[in-house]
Amino acid sequence: MRAIVCIKQVPDTTEVKIDPDRGTLIRDGVPSIVNPFDTYAIEEALRVREKFGGQVTVITMGPSQATSALKEAIAMGADEAILLNDREFAGADTWATAYTLSKAIKKIGEFDLIFCGRQAIDGDTGQTGPGIATQLQINQLTYVCRLANLDLDKKTIEVERLVEEGREVVKSALPCLVTVVKDINQPRYPTILGIRRAQKALITVWTARDLDVDSKLIGLNGSPTRVVKISTPPPRAGQCELIKGESAEQQADFLAEKLLAEKIIV
Amino acid sequence: MALLEINRAACTGCGACLQVCPFGALSLDSENIVEVGEACTGCGACVPECPVGALSLPQVEKKEQISTAGYSGVWVWVEQYNHQAGSISWEMMGEGRKLADKRGTTLAACVLGYEAEAIARQAIAYGADKVFLVDDPTLEVYRTDPYARILVELVKKYKPEIFLLGASTRGRDLAGAVATYIYTGLTADCTGLEIEEGSNLLLQIRPAFGGNIMATIKCPEYRPQMATVRHHVFEMPLSDESRPGQIIREPAVLSEDQIASKILDLIVEKNEVNLADAKIIVSGGRGLKGPEGFTILHELADVLGGAVGASRAAVDAGWISYAHQVGQTGRTVRPDLYIACGISGAIQHQAGMRTSKIIVAINKDPEAPIFQIADYGLVGDLFTVVPALTRALKRRLNKA
Numbered sequence: 303m304r305a306i307v308c309i310k311q312v313p314d315t316t317e318v319k320i321d322p323d324r325g326t327l328i329r330d331g332v333p334s335i336v337n338p339f340d341t342y343a344i345e346e347a348l349r350v351r352e353k354f355g356g357q358v359t360v361i362t363m364g365p366s367q368a369t370s371a372l373k374e375a376i377a378m379g380a381d382e383a384i385l386l387n388d389r390e391f392a393g394a395d396t397w398a399t400a401y402t403l404s405k406a407i408k409k410i411g412e413f414d415l416i417f418c419g420r421q422a423i424d425g426d427t428g429q430t431g432p433g434i435a436t437q438l439q440i441n442q443l444t445y446v447c448r449l450a451n452l453d454l455d456k457k458t459i460e461v462e463r464l465v466e467e468g469r470e471v472v473k474s475a476l477p478c479l480v481t482v483v484k485d486i487n488q489p490r491y492p493t494i495l496g497i498r499r500a501q502k503a504l505i506t507v508w509t510a511r512d513l514d515v516d517s518k519l520i521g522l523n524g525s526p527t528r529v530v531k532i533s534t535p536p537p538r539a540g541q542c543e544l545i546k547g548e549s550a551e552q553q554a555d556f557l558a559e560k561l562l563a564e565k566i567i568v
Numbered sequence: 569m570a571l572l573e574i575n576r577a578a579c580t581g582c583g584a585c586l587q588v589c590p591f592g593a594l595s596l597d598s599e600n601i602v603e604v605g606e607a608c609t610g611c612g613a614c615v616p617e618c619p620v621g622a623l624s625l626p627q628v629e630k631k632e633q634i635s636t637a638g639y640s641g642v643w644v645w646v647e648q649y650n651h652q653a654g655s656i657s658w659e660m661m662g663e664g665r666k667l668a669d670k671r672g673t674t675l676a677a678c679v680l681g682y683e684a685e686a687i688a689r690q691a692i693a694y695g696a697d698k699v700f701l702v703d704d705p706t707l708e709v710y711r712t713d714p715y716a717r718i719l720v721e722l723v724k725k726y727k728p729e730i731f732l733l734g735a736s737t738r739g740r741d742l743a744g745a746v747a748t749y750i751y752t753g754l755t756a757d758c759t760g761l762e763i764e765e766g767s768n769l770l771l772q773i774r775p776a777f778g779g780n781i782m783a784t785i786k787c788p789e790y791r792p793q794m795a796t797v798r799h800h801v802f803e804m805p806l807s808d809e810s811r812p813g814q815i816i817r818e819p820a821v822l823s824e825d826q827i828a829s830k831i832l833d834l835i836v837e838k839n840e841v842n843l844a845d846a847k848i849i850v851s852g853g854r855g856l857k858g859p860e861g862f863t864i865l866h867e868l869a870d871v872l873g874g875a876v877g878a879s880r881a882a883v884d885a886g887w888i889s890y891a892h893q894v895g896q897t898g899r900t901v902r903p904d905l906y907i908a909c910g911i912s913g914a915i916q917h918q919a920g921m922r923t924s925k926i927i928v929a930i931n932k933d934p935e936a937p938i939f940q941i942a943d944y945g946l947v948g949d950l951f952t953v954v955p956a957l958t959r960a961l962k963r964r965l966n967k968a
């Protein structure tokens with residue numbers, strides 16, 4: 303069995319603060335982390351390997367500092383890691399990212415499963431996974447919350463997907479691409495041994511020249527979308543009206559009255 | 569990956585750009601001139617911030633241009649489940665109507681399903697001038713492959729200028745596949761759409777970085793300009809059964825044996841609520857102290873005919889299932905009334921509920937950030953306030 307996990311290094315958005323006076327982002331000292339959803343993707347790949355044997359390869363496209371994200375995956379137990387790093391890749395939107403990753407996956411060779419996170423918390427798009435699957439012409443199963451059954455001989459997989467109405471049970475042919483939500487598992491912590499292994503691990507680095515890519519389709523050049531403006535979100539209109547009272551009972555009463563009087567509850 | 573070009577002669581070292589870089593890629597070098605680090609993604613956030621115009625992005629090399637000229641019309645994908653269209657589709661229809669009118673063009677709906685003609689007629693009532701209807705047993709329940717292949721063929725044949733899909737699980741699944749096939753830009757999870765004066769391009773406005781910033785995105789050279797649109801952001805339009813419109817039937821592309829996936833079942837949790845559609849949501853956080861805390865929320869929600877939501881802290885603690893989580897990594901909701909009980913209002917939680925029409929916060933800490941976005945605030949202990957509110961509402965709603 304071979305599983306490939308696509309991971310991304312992202313700024314920890316909980317640490318991003320807004321400067322109230324200037325309305326701009328304060329980025330100083332914001333740490334970089336492995337995209338939280340991707341840790342669930344790594345965990346699921348490791349679980350599949352524990353059950354069926356085989357190999358887990360993690361891959362990321364990013365600056366050289368993304369090496370630390372790959373090392374974290376190795377510390378968790380991934381077998382090998384590949385960094386796609388080239389200034390030609392820079393500025394890629396989800397189209398160009400999926401294109402580049404799919405070319406790298408083709409170079410890796412045979413695989414049974416690709417795991418991605420549901421979305422990356424910096425861009426929040428969730429488009430890269432479907433993009434990769436489409437580029438590779440394989441089936442995609444998004445928002446997976448349970449991997450119910452995997453049959454490597456019959457080349458089938460059965461999963462539960464978290465959709466608006468509940469959990470949808472789907473059966474699909476392998477190979478396929480799975481994007482995971484956080485319900486799927488509890489990611490393990492790296493072990494001391496794993497951390498040591500990660501420190502020593504050699505990370506394969508591929509540049510544009512190592513991949514069979516069309517230079518017009520990668521990086522900013524290959525990206526159909528353009529970010530033209532960044533601004534701070536508009537504040538919510540209006541002020542908070544505090545409901546005061548002598549007792550909790552009275553406060554609750556005033557609130558109930560307000561909600562009915564303002565026709566918020568009818 | 570230095571993408572940004574700096575005019576060293578012009579840079580004054582004021583540092584304005586350092587502040588706005590979402591990736592922390594900029595710094596000042598020993599000569600007090602801006603230096604670009606490897607983390608730069610070329611997003612361009614800094615360019616307009618520079619007071620002396622010293623920053624620019626490299627001119628993108630012209631590609632073999634596909635002509636954008638032959639493309640016209642605004643399209644909306646109408647999502648259906650169990651022969652019912654999702655309200656998100658009609659919201660997009662309302663917004664799509666405005667965009668189409670502004671562009672002086674037509675609005676078309678894409679309805680894919682089985683025995684779905686009634687939905688096609690509804691689409692016309694909600695504002696579509698025409699409907700592309702693909703009615704086939706293979707399309708009864710959404711699956712990526714058959715749906716994506718049909719939309720790709722329709723786009724190739726009819727060449728729309730703008731194509732909107734809902735940012736639901738199905739919409740995002742589908743849009744990512746379709747945009748990749750066609751090779752066009754796709755902007756996820758938009759909360760605002762405008763037509764730019766002059767260029768007539770679609771300005772796609774969306775939150776990023778967990779709702780910390782808003783980004784405006786364009787797709788100048790490829791068509792259609794595709795976007796997924798967030799639920800409950802645009803108003804529901806009124807339906808008018810007497811509106812005229814044309815239904816154009818198109819065939820399915822794949823037959824059942826060409827489709828690699830099968831839907832086996834849908835598991836619906838007991839007491840499961842569709843948060844996305846709820847008009848009233850009573851939500852609880854870490855302040856509830858344990859799973860029992862949710863009992864009093866359920867009682868309040870029952871009186872109001874609403875659903876129960878939760879913060880991530882409550883979900884992570886195992887007090888309630890993930891399906892109830894509201895926020896950046898949970899669901900996005902926009903009810904008429906959102907009552908947050910024992911929730912501090914972290915930015916990731918706000919990302920999923922700040923567009924609610926009315927927000928009520930119940931929290932014992934007057935400094936909790938939730939009060940900054942609430943319309944009504946009640947500082948107090950939720951364990952006494954919530955049951956009292958339930959009783960007060962019961963009395964007034966004559967449900968005692």
Ligand SMILES: Cc1cc2nc3c(=O)[nH]c(=O)nc-3n(C[C@H](O)[C@H](O)[C@H](O)COP(=O)(O)OP(=O)(O)OC[C@H]3O[C@@H](n4cnc5c(N)ncnc54)[C@H](O)[C@@H]3O)c2cc1C
Binds near residue numbers: 423895897911916931
């Ligand atoms: C990548 C990422 C994604 C995230 N996504 C989400 C998300 O989707 N949704 C989400 O909600 N969070 C999300 N978070 C977590 C978020 O940052 C906060 O940690 C979380 O929302 C806090 O939940 P809380 O408000 O319930 O808990 P707390 O912040 O601990 O707040 C509890 C509140 O309850 C009040 N309280 C306590 N006891 C009482 C009482 N008896 N009566 C009244 N008030 C009381 C306290 O004053 C406090 O304000 C995310 C974080 C990260 C890093």
Ligand SMILES: Nc1ncnc2c1ncn2[C@@H]1O[C@H](COP(=O)(O)O)[C@@H](O)[C@H]1O
Binds near residue numbers: 396418426428
């Ligand atoms: N640069 C990247 N390198 C590797 N994987 C990525 C990259 N960007 C996105 N992904 C994968 O795609 C998922 C969705 O990302 P996004 O489409 O950006 O929300 C992530 O959770 C990752 O699994």
